[in-house]
Amino acid sequence: MRAPQTGGLFRRWYGESPWQCALLVASFVLTGYAGVRLLDGDTLGVLVWFVGAALLHDLVLLPLYSLADRLPRLAGPYVNYLRVPAVLSALLLLVWFPLISGPPARYEGATGLPGGGGFALRWLLISAALFALSGLLLFTSRARLRRASARARHRSRSGGREVV
């Protein structure tokens, strides 16, 4: 947010507009008010979780999935036939990881539903279906391409005239 360059002394000293400053101060007051209550109890634990979530995401998770993205890229022009199902499958795993890797021991008692490896199996089946669907799309699009190029060859053999 850039205010007109007539801010003078404040702007030179602070580097942003007074309105940005007022907004941030108001926000920090609310942050402080809620933050004191958030940290009441296991202060260190909450701090670690709060800041750790941001650091873990930016410095570990994001590079990790960028690195993992090199795998589908090996498929060259077909990269997205691997990338899309892989991303979708990884998303499901990330969001429902406690259930897929567990579920936690209290799950059966809390829900009356069978725990076991049911979620892991369903995740595997969904993932397999996603990859299979992607493979099917690749197959049909390649078949269509082959047919189109065969037609083109046929046309060029018949002297460029359209054969109706």
Add this chain to the structure above:
Amino acid sequence: MGRDAAARVVAAYRRGMGETRTLPSDPRFWRSPLRGPWLTAVLGTVLLGGVTLLFVTGLLSYAAYNPGLSPVNDKTPGRGLLGFFLFPWPTDPHWLYRLTQGLHVTVGVALVPVLLAKLWSVIPKLFALPPARSAGHALERISLLLLVGGALFEFVTGLLNVQLEYVFPGSFYPLHFYGAWVFAAALVVHVALRFPRAVRALRGGLPRGPAPEPDLGTGLVAPRPAPATLSRRGALGLVGGGSLLLFGVTAGQSIGGPLRHTALLAPHGGGNPGGGPGSFQINKTAASVGVTARGTGADWRLLVTGANGREARLSREQLLRLPQHEAALPIACVEGWSTSDQLWRGVRLRDLAALAGYGGAPDVLVESLQRHGSFRSAALRDNQVRDPRALLALRVNGDELTLDHGYPARIIVPAAPGVLNTKWVAALRFGGVP
């Protein structure tokens, strides 16, 4: 040694993030041709709409517990001004909590890919040097840490809680509630400061072709982009597809009916427990909270206390001889899942209040036989007690209650969160709310 390790970490990060031999603080390190103000603005706008819905439905869920009514309902007694909006939770429409909390959890789950994509789209800014150009810029970056930390904290605690994985440092309610306020405080600043830029970027419309979009002074566009392997439209489609897929494997646990089978990865999806008329979703089986057939057998008596020390002990047979009423009401949990309407049959709470000597029904404290777990005692407000559909239910769907659904008697109140529908009721203390 320390320097060696640091160099290795930087090298690994570099390998992970791009192909160049520059540092992440160098704009040339970032190669994706997709990053740019338009993509960030689209994702930001969707996210803004989504988290606003999450914030509002979250505050509504907080109000639904009636925390101001009694300490037994209150997991955040130190809320102070942050409870300014509290109001007596209504009983109409009877599916109100089912809707608001189903939206809260399902939309929250479906927003995960949007959040991740939004963070990915602005990651170069995290490493931009110098870390602060001025005092004002430094303050804004602190606010951004609170924004990102807050968003991830809220999503992670929420997702863990609905999966019953209580590994977070403390009780879920205060963490998720106060964390939401910290996040909201930072979000308001972020939206106010970035709104003009987002509008400018969106006005330009979908950038055509594989070339990077105009930077508009944001520093998001890669100066040395790698060849595109995915179009901008394709990237948004992937994010939207991810949201749709997550919605698909989750929403059925809130919609219920045959669609519950489509909620393949949701904690209360797949199918219903057991069989027969009592085959609908359970929150805490009897065994898990120490309720046994012994405590709920023929010796069970309901203690009803009321005005002027009035007290009555009622057996189940005596309760069944009182006027019986029916109400079709759902169970809706803070974890986002719910059941469709079940047909409950039992005694109206207001009739029991009259038995306890109250003409106009007062608040009531409900106590359970439950040995452990939270909300063993819960308070209901007078408007909930007065509602003709609010029952001490003895039967459901034409059969006896099952032990897991609260036999010998349970509370069922329209639009109330699941935990306030106390199971295995031992005592009703009208006018006895602490």
